[in-house]
Amino acid sequence: xxxxxxxxxxxxxxxxxxxxxxxxxxxxxxxxxxxxxxxxxxxxxxxxxxxxxxxxxxxxxxxxxxxxxxxxxxxxxxxxxxxxxxxxxxxxxxxxxxxxxxxxxxxxxxxxxxxxxxxxxxxxxxxxxxxxxxxxxxxxxxxxxxxxxxxxxxxxxxxxxxxxxxxxxxxxxxxxxxxxxxxxxxxxxxxxxxxxxxxxxxxxxxxxxxxxxxxxxxxxxxxxxxxxxxxxxxxxxxxxxxxxxxxxxxxxxxxxxxxxxxxxxxxxxxxxxxxxxxxxxxxxxxxxxxxxxxxxx
DNA sequence: GAACTCGGACATTCAACTGA
DNA sequence: CAGTTGAATGTCCGAGTTCT
Numbered sequence: 001x002x003x004x005x006x007x008x009x010x011x012x013x014x015x016x017x018x019x020x021x022x023x024x025x026x027x028x029x030x031x032x033x034x035x036x037x038x039x040x041x042x043x044x045x046x047x048x049x050x051x052x053x054x055x056x057x058x059x060x061x062x063x064x065x066x067x068x069x070x071x072x073x074x075x076x077x078x079x080x081x082x083x084x085x086x087x088x089x090x091x092x093x094x095x096x097x098x099x100x101x102x103x104x105x106x107x108x109x110x111x112x113x114x115x116x117x118x119x120x121x122x123x124x125x126x127x128x129x130x131x132x133x134x135x136x137x138x139x140x141x142x143x144x145x146x147x148x149x150x151x152x153x154x155x156x157x158x159x160x161x162x163x164x165x166x167x168x169x170x171x172x173x174x175x176x177x178x179x180x181x182x183x184x185x186x187x188x189x190x191x192x193x194x195x196x197x198x199x200x201x202x203x204x205x206x207x208x209x210x211x212x213x214x215x216x217x218x219x220x221x222x223x224x225x226x227x228x229x230x231x232x233x234x235x236x237x238x239x240x241x242x243x244x245x246x247x248x249x250x251x252x253x254x255x256x257x258x259x260x261x262x263x264x265x266x267x268x269x270x271x272x273x274x275x276x277x278x279x280x281x282x283x284x285x286x287x288x289x290x291x292x293x294x295x296x297x
Numbered sequence: 298g299a300a301c302t303c304g305g306a307c308a309t310t311c312a313a314c315t316g317a
Numbered sequence: 318c319a320g321t322t323g324a325a326t327g328t329c330c331g332a333g334t335t336c337t
Contacts, residue, residue: 062308062328074303074329100310103325109313112322 067095 063077069086070077077083082092 060307060329064309064327066328071328073301076329098327101326103311105312107312107324109323112314 065097065100068098069094071098 063079066077067081067083067086069089069091070083073085075085077085081097082095086092086095
């Protein structure tokens, strides 16, 4: 049983949510990514009746190289050095990248299975329909699929600020709706206050921007001409209330006294005592080649 | 109940292979 | 030679066990 109070387990249901977890954004089957620290309360829900047809299973994120301590303990590491776990246990000075073993070369593999379809996985039909009813092209989805999820839906309006940041589409017709590329902000989980998080990017949790396509509706929303003085032009009127809001800058949650207390618990313990309890009888001596613990060896 | 262990699912990497 | 495949290798979830 997962112990929610176990600091090792973190405060997130990382990577192995129920396949039908409705709090997770719809992701393409091409490359779904779990940013599981994304708190539900800060998500931009899909409007009623517009939930994606199925919430695909999210993908577990891994660091490229865990530190030796996390590796020994089979626990989640992060890219920062010292990693959060080592800091938490007071062994920051021992937090070093584990050494990767060189891959063998010259292993013969035998013939590959015939590909049945020409581009079976590329042409995977992805039915992403935004509320305008405009299906996003599979290629479009693929292009954005390696990027963070959009925990909100897009509406057939240019986002606020659109005109100041992106050139308006130029080849549309009156009343037509067209997909246009924009950059959307994404706030990684750890950006949301690192007081007790475990997962996330290395320190310096900056909002990232990533490419996405939104349906752009041509007039009646008139494209304002750029101002000669270079100032940003006024933004568009807000979308009707039934549309999901556009992403907003995340306002980090202040840690509650309870959060702090629970975090303190993990730190009050003598770090050395804790280290003795854990690190020195890890099973890393027995970490076998072949992933897992010897099963493929 | 908390801390720890560890089996195994899942992710990533990259050389071998394939087909244009 | 770029793109694909799939085995090797790595991470870490979470159930079970041990400890306090």
